[in-house]
Amino acid sequence: MVSKTRLTRISERIRQELSEIILMQSSDPRLKGVMVTDVEVDRELAFAEIYVCTIEGIQQSQEVLAGLDHAQGFLRSELAHRMELRTFPKLRFHWDPTLEHADEIERLFKSIHQDDSLPHKVTPKKRVVKRNGSTT
Numbered sequence: 001m002v003s004k005t006r007l008t009r010i011s012e013r014i015r016q017e018l019s020e021i022i023l024m025q026s027s028d029p030r031l032k033g034v035m036v037t038d039v040e041v042d043r044e045l046a047f048a049e050i051y052v053c054t055i056e057g058i059q060q061s062q063e064v065l066a067g068l069d070h071a072q073g074f075l076r077s078e079l080a081h082r083m084e085l086r087t088f089p090k091l092r093f094h095w096d097p098t099l100e101h102a103d104e105i106e107r108l109f110k111s112i113h114q115d116d117s118l119p120h121k122v123t124p125k126k127r128v129v130k131r132n133g134s135t136t
Helices: 004-024 058-070 072-082 098-115
Strands: 035-041 049-052 090-097
Touching: 004 035, 004 049, 004 072, 049 058, 058 072, 058 090, 072 090
Parallel strands: 049 090
Antiparallel strands: 035 049
């Protein structure tokens, strides 16, 4: 078992190295523009859950994940050469929908801001005369 601090360092290093490998050494056109957003390694170092996304969004997700699964052996071997671990975790790729969620939140903020900037029509209050002669 590995300490939490060491797991964090390993995860961050895998993220950095994998990003560089995909950018510089990958020849698969499906992997162009892929960003590694997060890596989570389990305590036994058996699996590394790798979260990726692209600027194109979820429309490319199946194609990107298929490309990464196809290149998994190459990516794992390159990572193992760059990092000194007794055993290197198996890579599992997942789509990270954070960018899509961020875009949706941004659109919601803009629509709220636009609603606030529209002039509001002020309706005058009706005066109600009570029986005792006072008004509200």
